[in-house]
């Protein structure tokens with residue numbers, strides 16, 4: 001798996017905690033460094049084939065066709081990328097003109113993840129998004145017309161500025177589109193976001209957790225009546241259109257992250273690049289392969305496995321867990337579930353522990369409490 005972080009946006013959305021700079025002045029110098037990084041880290045995946053490539057950010061759709069082609073070519077020259085690899089690009093609606101969509105499709109990008117967030121202009125304005133509701137709809141249709149079969153939309157719920165009825169309308173609008181995948185996230189004011197500061201300075205009310213939980217239930221209830229399958233806390237897909245890239249993260253598959261703030265995982269340790277473009281450029285120039293590295297001991301790997309697997313509807317394979325970490329940890333985990341986790345929040349068979357739809361809302365808390373066992 002390859003993750004490529006494109007650290008440029010045209011402005012910052014109010015809720016965003018992802019690393020990016022709000023201009024594209026250093027795009028060229030960044031792209032030269034990125035190509036150098038791809039080559040510098042050519043052995044990281046130890047010759048394993050690359051089955052997914054994901055352009056995230058930031059706003060990858062600020063790149064031109066030549067720039068994307070160049071990155072893909074360097075990746076193909078460096079790694080063994082499988083012919084059927086899933087290649088995703090995150091795109092903002094305002095960039096998805098018919099020509100741009102066709103160009104992405106011609107380059108072999110086969111999955112588009114569109115940052116729609118809402119189909120309502122007042123909500124988009126509040127979030128600081130640069131597109132309108134009309135542009136969002138147009139973008140999806142342009143992508144489909146260009147030949148994209150695998151389109152995913154991102155939506156955000158739990159926004160005080162949008163009522164439950166308006167949220168229901170957004171869900172309906174999304175379902176009326178030619179999409180196969182839906183990622184829905186609760187509004188979370190990340191610590192380095194504008195919204196976080198506004199809440200701290202009392203310029204915005206804190207996020208209403210009850211509203212977010214209610215709108216999550218609304219979403220699950222509605223999607224249960226559709227072919228979309230709830231396969232991870234925030235993700236829904238038509239059969240066979242689950243994100244291969246994200247599913248591989250959740251399965252603990254090693255991955256290489258390139259670009260500022262990108263993380264990598266080799267199965268035993270995690271490394272990350274500086275969340276700072278200048279520092280990143282300096283490091284690449286000096287041949288410094290990553291900013292920091294954290295070795296993951298057995299307990300840390302066990303905890304990560306819980307955290308990632310419990311967020312998925314597939315859940316935890318008890319046999320695999322036992323093989324990897326031994327029976328005593330598995331017994332302690334089962335003990336924790338039997339005594340501390342409400343029965344309505346999980347199901348247990350001989351081979352699997354799975355959170356129910358109600359339980360998934362508490363997945364991080366349930367996994368976090370299990371870290372103590």
Ligand code: SF4
Pocket residue numbers: 008009010011012013016017018020057058059092115
């Ligand atoms: S949400 Fe996306 S477009 Fe908005 S600032 Fe963050 S990375 Fe950029």
